[in-house]
Amino acid sequence: MFKTFIGPVEDEASVVYLRPETAQGIFVNFENVLNTTRKRLPFGIAQTGKSFRNEVTTGNFIFRSREFEQMEIEYFVKPGTDKQWFEYWVEERLNWYASLGIKRENLKLRPHAKEELAHYARECSDINYLFPMGWAELEGIANRGDFDLVQHAASSGKGLSYYDEEAKEHIVPYIIEPSAGVDRTFLAVLCDAYDEDEAEGEKRVLLHLHPDLAPIKAAVLPLSRKEHLASFAQEIYADLRQQWMVQYDDAQSIGRRYRRQDEIGTPFCVTVDFESLEDKQVTIRERDSLRQIRVPIESLKSTLAAKLAGEDLFVLPEGGKIWKE
Amino acid sequence: MFKTFIGPVEDEASVVYLRPETAQGIFVNFENVLNTTRKRLPFGIAQTGKSFRNEVTTGNFIFRSREFEQMEIEYFVKPGTDKQWFEYWVEERLNWYASLGIKRENLKLRPHAKEELAHYARECSDINYLFPMGWAELEGIANRGDFDLVQHAASSGKGLSYYDEEAKEHIVPYIIEPSAGVDRTFLAVLCDAYDEDEAEGEKRVLLHLHPDLAPIKAAVLPLSRKEHLASFAQEIYADLRQQWMVQYDDAQSIGRRYRRQDEIGTPFCVTVDFESLEDKQVTIRERDSLRQIRVPIESLKSTLAAKLAGEDLFVLPEGGKIWKE
Numbered sequence: 001m002f003k004t005f006i007g008p009v010e011d012e013a014s015v016v017y018l019r020p021e022t023a024q025g026i027f028v029n030f031e032n033v034l035n036t037t038r039k040r041l042p043f044g045i046a047q048t049g050k051s052f053r054n055e056v057t058t059g060n061f062i063f064r065s066r067e068f069e070q071m072e073i074e075y076f077v078k079p080g081t082d083k084q085w086f087e088y089w090v091e092e093r094l095n096w097y098a099s100l101g102i103k104r105e106n107l108k109l110r111p112h113a114k115e116e117l118a119h120y121a122r123e124c125s126d127i128n129y130l131f132p133m134g135w136a137e138l139e140g141i142a143n144r145g146d147f148d149l150v151q152h153a154a155s156s157g158k159g160l161s162y163y164d165e166e167a168k169e170h171i172v173p174y175i176i177e178p179s180a181g182v183d184r185t186f187l188a189v190l191c192d193a194y195d196e197d198e199a200e201g202e203k204r205v206l207l208h209l210h211p212d213l214a215p216i217k218a219a220v221l222p223l224s225r226k227e228h229l230a231s232f233a234q235e236i237y238a239d240l241r242q243q244w245m246v247q248y249d250d251a252q253s254i255g256r257r258y259r260r261q262d263e264i265g266t267p268f269c270v271t272v273d274f275e276s277l278e279d280k281q282v283t284i285r286e287r288d289s290l291r292q293i294r295v296p297i298e299s300l301k302s303t304l305a306a307k308l309a310g311e312d313l314f315v316l317p318e319g320g321k322i323w324k325e
Numbered sequence: 326m327f328k329t330f331i332g333p334v335e336d337e338a339s340v341v342y343l344r345p346e347t348a349q350g351i352f353v354n355f356e357n358v359l360n361t362t363r364k365r366l367p368f369g370i371a372q373t374g375k376s377f378r379n380e381v382t383t384g385n386f387i388f389r390s391r392e393f394e395q396m397e398i399e400y401f402v403k404p405g406t407d408k409q410w411f412e413y414w415v416e417e418r419l420n421w422y423a424s425l426g427i428k429r430e431n432l433k434l435r436p437h438a439k440e441e442l443a444h445y446a447r448e449c450s451d452i453n454y455l456f457p458m459g460w461a462e463l464e465g466i467a468n469r470g471d472f473d474l475v476q477h478a479a480s481s482g483k484g485l486s487y488y489d490e491e492a493k494e495h496i497v498p499y500i501i502e503p504s505a506g507v508d509r510t511f512l513a514v515l516c517d518a519y520d521e522d523e524a525e526g527e528k529r530v531l532l533h534l535h536p537d538l539a540p541i542k543a544a545v546l547p548l549s550r551k552e553h554l555a556s557f558a559q560e561i562y563a564d565l566r567q568q569w570m571v572q573y574d575d576a577q578s579i580g581r582r583y584r585r586q587d588e589i590g591t592p593f594c595v596t597v598d599f600e601s602l603e604d605k606q607v608t609i610r611e612r613d614s615l616r617q618i619r620v621p622i623e624s625l626k627s628t629l630a631a632k633l634a635g636e637d638l639f640v641l642p643e644g645g646k647i648w649k650e
């Protein structure tokens with residue numbers, strides 16, 4: 001752990017440590033949350049935040065660093081239901097990575113053998129990802145039993161329990177803890193999304209980012225900088241910006257601009273050409289398939305919204321047509 | 326600053342300090358951002374993150390703490406335009422607090438006198454808020470001139486400048502820096518929102534949170550727990566949950582439930598009664614005015630969306646009516 005000193009004097013009395021995990025803050029607040037939110041078992045408390053570990057060996061990009069962003073859920077359940085909730089969370093967390101667009105074949109569950117379980121864990125499974133340097137841990141899901149609440153209660157001298165209205169008794173909940181690294185997830189998403197292929201006769205680099213994760217949802221590209229086309233395209237850009245992070249790019253050839261958006265994982269490019277001035281339609285180009293459709297400007301927003309939400313590119317709005325396969 | 330040691334040995338060679346502000350990371354990345362984003366002056370880089378200061382006196386709730394969340398923008402401008410951009414950001418930042426619902430009379434601008442300016446600042450203004458303990462700083466906006474880029478360039482031996490295409494020369498941009506505390510803003514929002522008044526003949530505590538900041542946007546409250554009404558209300562709840570953070574509460578009297586939502590600043594309560602089963606309408610109650618309107622369930626989502634976006638409560642959807650003034 002990282003040791004530091006509170007206050008001006010560096011002596012033993014002022015020694016404190018940076019937290020090596022976010023979980024303990026949740027246990028300390030368990031009773032507070034219980035009293036203010038009127039939750040019944042099972043319920044969870046989730047937190048994301050910085051943790052610090054004085055690791056000797058860091059590296060593999062941002063896989064292991066001394067300061068990292070952690071996200072943890074402490075899910076409190078009735079003893080006896082812990083095995084079932086442990087399985088629920090393993091499944092749920094695997095699905096979460098898949099829902100971010102990470103390929104299922106790059107994810108693997110690694111249940112811990114009895115002899116490698118930490119002293120507090122009744123059961124534990126890691127979710128591993130196939131990084132370029134090999135399989136490595138993204139997340140650990142542990143059944144911690146009543147270890148944490150019993151420990152905190154013993155140290156503080158203040159009981160931590162839950163009153164079960166039905167059974168009319170105080171119980172100490174068991175805890176299922178999914179504990180994941182935000183930076184590792186970010187690295188996995190990038191590794192998984194990175195691709196090189198060929199488009200329009202040249203090599204292209206692209207990120208197959210899930211639309212939810214792409215920082216830029218769409219780019220508006222006018223075919224020319226000519227005044228009347230530019231102001232027309234700027235209007236479309238201003239309209240889309242109300243709803244999403246959108247870029248406007250009019251520098252260099254249209255091919256170069258597509259490549260730039262491919263590289264940063266922008267799912268859709270909206271091309272505005274001279275015909276757009278006449279027919280009030282624009283072309284939407286999809287990053288992965290390179291297919292293009294032409295749609296009326298008035299249905300551009302709803303079409304993009306549907307496509308960003310995962311609908312197939314070829315559900316055309318009224319008045320739209322396939323432009324380029 | 327907080328001093329700590331990297332690695333297993335605690336000697337002078339391993340001493341590091343926790344960052345006391347987020348700004349320096351932006352200056353270090355200035356050239357990187359410039360080279361990858363093709364931005365032209367003026368442009369800004371914004372960052373939020375933890376900072377740590379070994380304060381001797383902490384307190385006034387979360388006003389001053391040793392670990393805090395900071396948000397800073399470094400806005401790079403052409404020398405000579407800095408005064409104008411400084412004024413722009415002072416105005417823009419004041420408006421930002423007002424847009425969060427903070428009362429304008431509780432905000433005050435305090436320009437620094439020449440003799441109190443920090444050595445790096447050409448001009449500086451604080452945005453102060455009238456906390457319960459008196460006027461105190463929420464944010465400082467400084468015109469830092471070229472101090473930071475020149476300092477970083479001198480220390481690293483690597484020039485940090487911007488090539489101006491028009492003037493065909495390298496220039497060192499001036500920097501306007503709005504630097505604000507997230508925790509202080511949070512405290513100001515809470516102080517400003519807290520209120521006590523009377524409703525339905527009893528004292529109530531409420532938070533006048535701006536809808537954008539209210540953690541729960543609406544609560545669905547069935548008038549009774551009877552099966553057919555409950556399942557009907559649950560359907561409405563499930564539908565609203567798709568779009569917003571919504572609570573479902575069926576415990577105790579409707580008055581108690583309104584009070585609970587008032588206390589946490591929920592802008593709207595949706596009451597489902599036995600008549601709702603017949604006329605397919607529900608009642609929306611507004612937190613601040615206590616006024617109620619009755620609207621068809623099919624236009625509930627669009628009505629809430631419009632009201633959450635700030636439209637007047639009494640723009641009724643088709644088929645809606647005023648229920649209670």
